[in-house]
Amino acid sequence: GNSVTQMEGPVTLSEEAFLTINCTYTATGYPSLFWYVQYPGEGLQLLLKATKADDKGSNKGFEATYRKETTSFHLEKGSVQVSDSAVYFCALSRAGGTSYGKLTFGQGTILTVHP
């Protein structure tokens, strides 16, 4: 079946540090890949997505590239801010058949950014 593995957290960084959160996946065919962010006390928000190999999703300074050869979708940001403190979830979705649109999530990575 499909699965998503994220790097263990929590991750603690100082403001303006470089961020990488690793995500690898297992899936048949060609899934779509997503990063969601959950701020304290809120629901999940779509951060970025990529729908085919070599696509780069980007939003709010975050980037992730769909790497089919390594089955990875690592999240990066060049300079984090305190306001980026949140839980980040990697997820995949496969279209078609009875599993249309089902999201499979990683376990989430807690990011804390200190001033």
Add this chain to the structure above:
Amino acid sequence: EAQVTQNPRYLITVTGKKLTVTCSQNMNHEYMSWYRQDPGLGLRQIYYSMNVEVTDKGDVPEGYKVSRKEKRNFPLILESPSPNQTSLYFCASSSSTGPGGYTFGSGTRLTVV
């Protein structure tokens, strides 16, 4: 504003007392789903629906029921809640026209004592 609305936000109940968590979306989405979020486990799908009157089990359906009588509503029903159903629940919806991402509700924190 396009949104998924869940109610209630917080609920404390006793074991065995039936409850319903409502979910409504205003985006005319075909696909709706319920997830539960537990520490260290991420989000796991409970049930999903591809359209009106079409529902199916997700990864952790035991102890839950759903219905989809109208396109906009997708309630989650716990007929006899137990403490292991204490969790944070999210409803989500998506258009069937492509993997454009999902809109999530704000969550319902359920405690069963």
